[in-house]
Amino acid sequence: MKQFFKFMLASMAGFFLTLIVLFFFFAILVASLLTFTKKEEVVVKPKTVLHLTLKEAIPERSLASPFTFSETTLFSTSDVPGLLETTDLLKQASEDENISGILLDLSEIGSGMATMEEVRNALLKFKESGKFVIAYGEVYSQKAYYMATTADIICLNPEGALDFRGMAGELVFIKGLLSKLDINPQIIRHGKYKSAIEPLISDRMSEANKEQTLAYMNSLWMHISDGISKARNIDPAKLQLIADSLLIQTPEDALNYRFVDQVIYKDQLIDLLKEKLEIGKNDKIEMIKLERYKDAPAKTLRKRAKEKIAVIYAVGSIGDGEGNDETIGSERISKAIRNARTDSTVKAIVFRVNSPGGSALASDVILREIRLARDEKPVVVSMGDYAASGGYYIACAADTILANPTTLTGSIGVFGVIPDFSKFFNNKLGVTFDVVKTNDHADYISVTRPMTPYEEKVITNDVERIYKVFVNHVSEGRSMPEALVDSLGQGRVWSGTDGVKTGLVDLTGGLQDAISIAATMAKLEDYRITSLPEQKDPFTQIMDELTGKPSETRLKKELGLLYPYMKELQSLSGMKGVQARLPFLLNIQ
Known part of the structure; x- marks a missing residue:
């Protein structure tokens, strides 16, 4: 027995000693990484060109930590400035005597249309400084070209392409797939335009859905066309003719129709930049990317005053619980709003909403x-790419609502989906179910059998009740008669421009505009911005990665173009209760 305790104590001592060594090793590793990634002071030399690439999506807010994991290295950095910081940096560059101009590299665009609209407006303000803006692309998508029209000179690669053909929306319908699998999606909804469930029950768009989709796509297209027309001095009617006839098929066509100014290779672009900078042909062009320019010393654009405006970010699908920077958890966002309300130094709140909706309860x-x-x-509410259905629900009580012209909003409607898998389990898998219960409806709601008429009635009553509550909230928040809200509702989606016309939105504008309005309402001259909810500290993010919780940045990098679809499937699989969500996410190329 003595020998047993001797070995047991030795093993325990070895175990604890190993833990201590691992702890110190990990602490040294983290400290080394923090030291390694410590940002050096950036010196901006005279006649520097700000190189703005928009390949990576601009997040709603800057990340609390630059750490991400990759397949090839333990740690990598992703330091793309958030939207507010990006527009601030463009303003800083306009006032920086060492920044001579901007080169827009627009071969790829990673952000949504409303986000790009805010960056585009910031670029137009930058041009007021008199500094040059040159755009270059090998292939311009329509969204990329819309951004390029902020430039003084638009350049296109001689073997490149420029897409200009109008907008089209294509929806995927899976009714046939569900039928083949013997899955019956039992649907209860309110709103003839509430088309979120159409892919489950039909093989084509309803007339009501076609009507609303065409209406807001026309609104978005006319806004984009108008911006291009003004920037390039091309008659709007001619723009429509060019799109309808696909007249831009080659770089030469783009040049002939005045869509671009020069068709040149990259080396010729470099010569053009040197000419603009008034430097010799053998001189090196000083360039700096926005991610690095953010670390350059400059005048503080956001004053370190005591009084604050809280910008609260609500991004992604709405559900219960904590959520994260990519999903809206009712607990986390509610706490952030409550903290801003009870903080005496916070004098106004800007609620930034970028959401297609989700749980009605949340x-x-x-x-x-x-x-x-x-x-x-x-x-004050500032709407991003989406603020629809549940996204509009959480916004409707604000004093003032701003949307970008290309924001998709409204979609005032609710629905419930109770899938019946009984035939799938029985016919496809050979699985059956049986149940015993103490009460008539103890197994309400079940996905292993069809709904009874009484259960369908109960759910329908719940959907109708929640829709009426939704309409009532909008009626009170917008000071509109319920009948008018109902006529604007029915699940219909509106563009930001049409939202202003209907009264669902007060003004078109971006996040910076919302902050200015909030400051005016609070009678603030000196203020600083505080961002909520609080983000995880770098150490917690590292631990999450090491314990198997991949960051959104990592998922975006690994999945690429498939990431939005993964997020949508993830949000659909997590639906609970009655939903108030947008029928789909529109991707403009």
């Missing part, structure tokens, strides 16, 4: 906090 939880906050201080 949306209502968030709306409650917005109402409480509005009673104590100004609340």
Whole structure:
């Protein structure tokens, strides 16, 4: 027995000693990484060109930590500035005497249309400084070309291409797939335009869905066309003719129709930049990317005043729980709003919403906090690419609502989906179910059998009740009659421009505009911005990665173009209860 305790104690001592060594090794590793990635002071030399690439999606807010994991290295960095920081940096560059101009590299665009609209407006303001903006692309998508029209000179590769053909929306319908699998999607909805469930029950768009889709796509297209027309001084009617007839088929066509100014190779672009900078042909061009320019010393654009405006970011599908920077958790967002409301140094709130909707219950939880906050201080909503259905639900009680012209909003409607898998399990898998219960409806709701008529009635009553609550919230928040809200509702989606016309939105504008309005409402001259909810500290993010919780940045990098679809499937699989969500996500090329 003595020998047993001797070996046991030795093993325990060895185990704890190993833990201590591993702990110190990990601490040294983290400290080394933090030291390695410590940002050096960036010196911007005279006649520097700001090289703006928009390949990576601009996040709503800057990341708290630059650390991400990759397949090839333990740690890599992803330091793309958030939207507010990006527009601030463009303003800083316009005032920086060492920045002579901007080179827009627009071969790829990673962000949504409304996000790009805000960057585009910031570039137009940059041009007011008198500094040059040159755009270059090998292939311009329509979204990329819309951005390029901010430039003084638009250049295209001689073997490149420019896409200009109008907008088209294509939806995927899986009714046939579900039929082959013997899955019956039992649907209850309110709203003739609430088309989120159409892919499950039909093989084509309903007339109502075609009507609303064409309406807001026309609105978006006319806004884009108008911006191109003004920037390039091309008659709007001629633009439509060019798109309808696919007249731009070669770089020469783009040049002939005045869409571009020069058809040149990269080496010729370099010569053009040197000419603009007034330097010799053998001199080196000083270039700096936005990710690096953010570390350059400059005048503080956001004053370190005591009084603050809280910018609260609500991004992604809406659900219960904590959520994260890519999904809206009712607990996390509600807490952020509550903290801003009870913080005496916060004088106004800007609620940044970029969401296609989600859980009706979670949306209502968030709306409650917005109402409480509005009673104590100004609340201004800034809408991103989407603020629809549940995204509009959480926004409707604000004092002022701003949307970008290309924002998709509205979609005031609700639905419920109760899939019946009984035939799938039985016919495809040979699995059957049986149940015993103490009460008539103890197994309500089940996906292993069809709904009974009584259960369908109960769910329908719930959907109708929530729709009426939704309409009532919008009616009170927007000071509109319920009948008018209902006529604008029915699940219909509106562009930001049409949202202003209907009264669902007050003004078109971006995040910077919303902050300025909030400052005016709160009578603030000196203020600083505080961003909420609080992000995880770098150490916690590293631990999450090491314990198998991949970051959104890592998922985006690994999945690429498939990432939005993965997120949509993930949000659909996590749906609980009655939903208030946009029928689909529109991707403009």
